[in-house]
Amino acid sequence: MSTLLRVLLCLVLFASSAYADFKIEKTDNNGLRISHDGKPFAEYVVDQGNKPYLWRVYGPTEKLMTRAYPMEDVEGERKDHPHHRGITFGHEGINGVDTWAEEKTFENYLENPKRAEWAQGRLDALGKIVHRSYEDVTANKDYCRFIEICDYVDSQGKKILEEKRTVTFRANAEQRIIDFDQELIASEGQLHFEDKKDSGLSIRIPTSMDVDSKLGGTIINSEGQTDKEAWSQPGKWCDYNGPVDGETVGVAILDHPNSFRHPTRWHVRSYGLFTANPFASKQFNSANPDVAFDLEKGENIKLLHRFVLHKGDEKAGKIAEAYEAYASEPR
Structure with missing residues (x-):
């Protein structure tokens, strides 16, 4: 075989295998773009709003699994709650600091004389x-992963805590999986976590999937509770499935047994918000106890969750089986 032929053969082989694995690359302003087998998986954004988030998250059939608003204006999408950006985390009250909402949340309220004072108070927090x-930042044929350090700061820029965030992406023919492992560390001093329903790890699903659109969207948790009955209830997992571009797809969030306050409660709404929230009890139901708590300096809590993006409903996606597999993994 001639040298030229060998070179050409190597080029062909390289071209056929170059995307047969994960790829993770930096974007402008220190974000990340993740792909698998040459197809987009997700993008991590760190320079918009007031916290990092994943969006343009694609499932195993290449359907978008996150609402585009407020990053893009798409006809037919709901335009509520602009702080519901893709997949993100926030808490409405740590030492009185709110990282759940953002400035855009209160823009319209400031123009209403009856709500302006309230809105300004929320903005100040x-x-x-x-x-x-x-x-x-690691990528290979089996997975890609980034480990990030984040600082939580108040309205004046004073740091109140830090987070070590490990996000891992995997894929197979039926599922795309995102592990979201968080360690919240009281690095600066004592922390007080308020009992707040607007807190936790969230995904805002596409409008066509939500229950209120009445196109077939369904919520179901590990206890068999569905739709509005599943809101605020504890469970090992919860699934939201429905149509996107004519195809039924779903996303489940699994709560690992070693995660803080397992089994978590689910702040999951029929209009499309889907949140694992171990921080609230009384705000969900006034008859429940208040679960506010303190962390002393140097202490931490761990939040361990897995997103499973799947075909079909929770049965077709084998979410109960996926949870058992996840629960058996050491964390």
Whole structure:
């Protein structure tokens, strides 16, 4: 075989295998773009709103699994709650600092004389989750992962805590999987976590999937509770499935047994918000106990969750089986 032929053969082989694995690359302003087998999986944004988030998250059939608003204006999408950005985390009250909402949340309220004072008070409490650095960014044929350090700061920029965030992406023919492992560390001093329903790890699903659109969207949790009955209830997992571009797809969030306050409660709404929230009890139901708590300096809590993006409903997606597999993994 001639040298030229060998070179050409190598080029052909390289071209056929170059995308047969994960790829993770930096975007402008220190974000990340993740792809698998040459197809987009997700993008991590760190320079918009007041906290990092994943969006343009694609499922195993290449359907978008996150609402585009407020990053893009798409006809037919709901335009409520602009702080529901893709997949993100926030808490409405840590030492009085709110990282759940953002400035855009209160824009319209400021123009209403009856709500302006309330809105200004909420704005004054807003903080930020600030990307500090990536400790590691890894990609290979089996998975890709980034480990990020974030600083939580108040409205004046004073740091109140730090987070070590490890996000891992995997894929197979039936599922795309995102592990979201968080360690919240009382690095600066004592922390007080209020009992708040607007807190936790969230995904805002596409409008066509939500229950209120009445196109077939369904919520179901590990206890068999569905739709509005599943809101605020504890469970090992919860699934939201429905149509996107004529195809039934779904997303489940699994709560690992070693995650803080397992089994978590689910702040899951029929209009499309889907949140694992171990921080609330009394705000869900006034008859429940208040679960506010303190962390002393140097202490931490761990939040361990897995997103399973799947075909069909929770049965077709084998979510109960996926949870058992996840629960058996050490964390």
